[in-house]
Amino acid sequence: MRVVVLLCLLCVSANGQYDWNGPGRVVPDSGTNGGNACNVDQSSCGCCLMLQEMNRLKMYFDTTLTDLEEDFRKTNQSLSTLKAKRATFTAALYTGDNFRCFGPFATNSVIVYKNVFLNLGAAYSTDTGLFTVPFSGVYSLAVTSYSDSGSPGFTLAICSSLQVNGKTVAAAKDFNTNDKEDSATIVVALQLTAGDKVSVSLAKGCFLCDDNGHYNTFSAFLLYPTE
Numbered sequence: 001m002r003v004v005v006l007l008c009l010l011c012v013s014a015n016g017q018y019d020w021n022g023p024g025r026v027v028p029d030s031g032t033n034g035g036n037a038c039n040v041d042q043s044s045c046g047c048c049l050m051l052q053e054m055n056r057l058k059m060y061f062d063t064t065l066t067d068l069e070e071d072f073r074k075t076n077q078s079l080s081t082l083k084a085k086r087a088t089f090t091a092a093l094y095t096g097d098n099f100r101c102f103g104p105f106a107t108n109s110v111i112v113y114k115n116v117f118l119n120l121g122a123a124y125s126t127d128t129g130l131f132t133v134p135f136s137g138v139y140s141l142a143v144t145s146y147s148d149s150g151s152p153g154f155t156l157a158i159c160s161s162l163q164v165n166g167k168t169v170a171a172a173k174d175f176n177t178n179d180k181e182d183s184a185t186i187v188v189a190l191q192l193t194a195g196d197k198v199s200v201s202l203a204k205g206c207f208l209c210d211d212n213g214h215y216n217t218f219s220a221f222l223l224y225p226t227e
């Protein structure tokens, strides 16, 4: 009984209606069952207060849980989108024990990197040398180029350029008749649109050579999608 009286006093003072006449003056919260219980049986006031508090907590937890479930749904969806939009490839020009060269040709030509290390999403073609952008987003693109003239004194030329839809984005260039070997690297981050064609072009008269060393590589990976 003492506990009930104490709870009722708390109830009254919490409502700002403190009164020595006791629990009868408590104005119950009409929206809850607990409130009705207070009207019917004043001795159950303590119980009604606890019910009110429990209802309040239940509503709070229900709302919080609903919010968390919605957050989780969105996060899970983002994760699924990221997983579905994997786009990464790296290919080297050739592989094998024999040193082979691509070019020189009479016209500018797309370099067809034949030795694929990784082609997640299969967006790079070993037939055409084209990387067809599967999802709009920010991509990291890299090209390494290497050339060997065979012997000192022979014309050495390294001249590859990274192109998007046939337009040069960045180029590597080195013409020299004095040294025997040359190498160069291009690395860029680009905003690309689904369907863009990315390739590496070899300028006419130039050539690149490769073997098991994989000196010539073409790589791209999606940093993050933007749609």
Ligand SMILES: *[C@@H]1O[C@H](CO)[C@@H](O)[C@H](O)[C@H]1NC(C)=O
Pocket (backbone or CB within 6 Å): 076, 077, 080
């Ligand atoms: C997360 O999303 C995937 C793909 O939409 C779905 O298959 C999976 O059931 C979801 N996981 C949960 C725990 O909701």
